[in-house]
Amino acid sequence: MARGTIIRAVQPHVLMADLTEPFAYSQAWYRRRGAMLVEITTEDDITGWGEAFGPPELTAPIVTWLAPLLIGQDAIAREALWQALYNRLRDHGQRGIVVEAISAIDIALWDIAGKVLGEPVHRLLGGPLRMEIEAYATGFYRRERDDHLAYLTEEAEHRLSEGFRTLKLKAGWGLAEDIALTRAFRAAIGPDVGLLVDCNHAYDAPAAIAFGNAVAPCDIGWFEEPVPPEDIDGYLEVKARQPIPVAGGEACFARWGCRDMITRRAADILQPDVAACGGISELKKIADMASAFGMRVNPHVWGTGVALAASLHLLAVIPDNPPGLFPRAPLLELDRSPHPVRDALLVDHIAARDGRVAVPQGPGLGITIDRAALDRFRA
Incomplete structure (x- = not known):
């Protein structure tokens, strides 16, 4: 060597x-x-x-x-x-x-x-399928205020003004409240904005099924982590008994941790996190496994510009599912919630323009840390 x-x-x-x-x-x-x-x-x-x-x-x-x-x-x-x-x-x-x-x-x-x-990492991974990734805005968390719909709507207006076309709403505040809030939020943002919902495994299968059926008319792109990550049978129940596509996998670790979810088709969209599942090496293996089973892969992204850059290089090479002239490319999760460390860490901040983020082109991850x-x- x-x-x-x-x-x-x-x-x-x-x-x-x-x-x-x-x-x-x-x-x-x-x-x-x-x-x-x-x-x-x-x-x-x-x-x-x-x-x-x-x-x-x-x-x-x-x-x-x-x-x-x-x-x-x-x-x-x-x-x-x-x-x-x-x-x-x-x-x-x-x-x-x-x-x-x-x-x-x-x-x-x-x-x-x-x-x-x-060379940039995406070239070491085999070369890019895409050099720009459409992002959706993660945020819309609970605050220590009572006017939940008001501040969520205000945040939505801000994200839409930044060019995002898809937003991810946090749920898990109680079944009745979640149903009412999701319906009201959809009405507030209008029918043309993409809407995803993430309850961070707050439900068991019966509650998740009730929620999914109740908000199905709201045109939800996916229902994320409906039940605890250990409950693969619960995922299968939710997937079978309500119409919204089911997403999950951020709490699965290494290829063995993702194996059952993939082989049993327990989710429609798999969401491994590069900073959790074993790194770039392991997420690429997981994505290839999922591709063999016809499962969409949309990595979970949560952290600083280091994890974001690594995710972008992977998103550049994850195959379209299914391939074709009009593919459905994976989306980038772009966390817009407060994070002072994230916002200060990189010399050149990774940002969305018109709701899209360019894959870094410099050697390695293509980022520089501000010491x-x-x-x-x-x-």
Whole structure:
């Protein structure tokens, strides 16, 4: 192996910031938002960046524990390193924070590989099918106010003015309230705006089925995480007994964690997260598995510009399902909820123009980290 690709250092960065206005999804309130980034440096001072989905204070120690397995190894040997890391903790961490930590490391290794070879990651993945991705706006969370429809409608007007054509509404506040809010929100935004609904596994199967049937006339593009991620039979019930396409998979880890959802066709749209499912290496395998079963793939994206850039490179190469002259290309989830770390981290911010986001063209992930932001938000 070339000396320049030998790993010299592995450094986790835990970043945290208070929010001016807290917000909630169906499972918890956010009063702070953070990130766990991994910086990997080679003997030739080539640096790669990765990001883990999940609590930063939990994923960072896993990276620290795994670091000695990486030091002195060839950064280009991504597959061998992934297997070594996963196998070392296989008895203890086949999902959750262990795989999230490995995800960050894998993303950083792909960043290094692209920089060593002078190519963007999407070219290393086989070359792009598309260089611009249509984005939908994620946000529309619960705030500590009583006028829910008013502030959600105000947010919708703002996102539509930015050029977004599809919005994702958060649900999970109680079945009757969710039905009423979804109907009112659809009436407020009008019939021509794409609408997705995500309840973050707040329901069991009977409630999810009741919700789906009640709001079906609202023309919902997909119903995300209707039941807990462990409940594959519940997914199958919801998919069979209400008409809205079912999406899920952000809480599935590695190819084995996605296997049952894919082979049993438990969802219409699979949503692995690059910063959670095992990184770029693993999400590509998962997407190829899903393609073999005719399942659409729309990656979940939540985090800073590191995870966003990695997701864009994958979205550039994920195949159309089905292929044809008039394909249905995957969408980019663009989080528009408050996140001070995300907004300050990159030297050149990744942004949508007229609701579309360009795939980065620089070597590796094609991003530059603002080290002043690392100091500013260091926990």
